Amino acid sequence: MQTLFDTGQFAPSDRIEAFQDMMWSASGLLHRIRFLPDESTSPHARMSGSRLDDDVLYLREVSTGIAHERTTRHLGRAGPEQVALVLPDGGPGHYEHDGFERPLLRGDLYATDLTATYGYRRQGAGVAHIVQIERSRLELSVETIRRADRQLVSSPLYGIVRDHLVSLSSRASLLVSPEDRAVAAEAIATLLRGLLASASRDDPQNHPAAQDFLLDRILLYVRLHATDPALSAAEIAAVHAVSERKLFQVWQSQPHSLRETVMHLRLEAARQRLIAHPHLTIAAVARASGFSDASHFSRRFRSSTACTPTEWRIQHGVAPAGADAS
Numbered sequence: 001m002q003t004l005f006d007t008g009q010f011a012p013s014d015r016i017e018a019f020q021d022m023m024w025s026a027s028g029l030l031h032r033i034r035f036l037p038d039e040s041t042s043p044h045a046r047m048s049g050s051r052l053d054d055d056v057l058y059l060r061e062v063s064t065g066i067a068h069e070r071t072t073r074h075l076g077r078a079g080p081e082q083v084a085l086v087l088p089d090g091g092p093g094h095y096e097h098d099g100f101e102r103p104l105l106r107g108d109l110y111a112t113d114l115t116a117t118y119g120y121r122r123q124g125a126g127v128a129h130i131v132q133i134e135r136s137r138l139e140l141s142v143e144t145i146r147r148a149d150r151q152l153v154s155s156p157l158y159g160i161v162r163d164h165l166v167s168l169s170s171r172a173s174l175l176v177s178p179e180d181r182a183v184a185a186e187a188i189a190t191l192l193r194g195l196l197a198s199a200s201r202d203d204p205q206n207h208p209a210a211q212d213f214l215l216d217r218i219l220l221y222v223r224l225h226a227t228d229p230a231l232s233a234a235e236i237a238a239v240h241a242v243s244e245r246k247l248f249q250v251w252q253s254q255p256h257s258l259r260e261t262v263m264h265l266r267l268e269a270a271r272q273r274l275i276a277h278p279h280l281t282i283a284a285v286a287r288a289s290g291f292s293d294a295s296h297f298s299r300r301f302r303s304s305t306a307c308t309p310t311e312w313r314i315q316h317g318v319a320p321a322g323a324d325a326s
Helices: 013-026 142-149 160-175 178-199 208-212 214-225 234-240 244-252 258-276 280-287 294-306 311-314
Strands: 001-005 032-035 045-051 056-063 066-072 082-090 091-099 100-104 108-111 116-120 126-134
Touching: 001 013, 013 032, 013 045, 056 160, 056 178, 082 116, 082 160, 082 178, 091 108, 100 116, 108 116, 108 142, 116 126, 126 160, 126 178, 142 178, 160 178, 160 214, 160 258, 178 214, 214 234, 214 244, 214 258, 214 280, 234 244, 244 258, 258 280, 258 294, 258 311, 280 294, 280 311, 294 311
Parallel strands: none
Antiparallel strands: 001 045, 032 066, 045 056, 056 126, 066 116, 082 108, 082 126, 091 100, 091 116
16 A cells, blocks of 8 residues: 655644645545544554545545544535545544534444535554445445445444454455456445345345355455365355355355365465565465465465465566475
């Protein structure tokens, strides 16, 4: 990901203005930014980001206590026709959106219409994972988005979307090709559309969006967790509140079995890691990709790719790492 802003590059008196200018140039966002008082440390912030496609921007903010606010006086200038999905990871705070208020808590999701008034205020050091997406991509009205934000947790997609955003934040650096970024953009757009559509209804559990996205949710979960060595059909079924029988019925439409799909995803993750992280040994790549045994990994890799992991690195101009490379 690219570093978009770092307070260390500016004099203290220029930091707020520079931060606001960066947000405007990166996403068209016009609002007020304030550092909240903290006697234990000096104010600082670092924003990094990756544009997944023309409609979707992923941002990661690391800062001391901070406030992002769009007030009534900003309404004279139109905000971007975008929605921000925010996952805070830090101390408690306060959240406002279109006149509705609730606590800002670590691990909760917040979906904000960026043309409305809003405020994020977090005390103490922390991180915020943010996806900004064009509202036209979601095909949802402003009213639907604002209504959904008040009851996001009621959606059956809530946990899935939160897990996906966590995984996106940890793996954004692996999205090196335009094709990978486009897939990631479509995945988050699909999930966010389902989350907002289902949460905006009086009975989100029974809304068709929750059912229509079952296979999509299962596919995304498998892609996100394939590198977990303990991943099993029982876990996948339990997470999606279905039986294993129902899981396999839904999966029948896929070209490969669940086991084959997981193996394919693990090998693909390994191929990417071998190139993106040349300092890692083959054994470390195997573990990070979901293989508990390096020898088993090397056999499966050679069977799939017709070369060893070390040969794969050499073919792609990467020097072998570690003595156990094979």
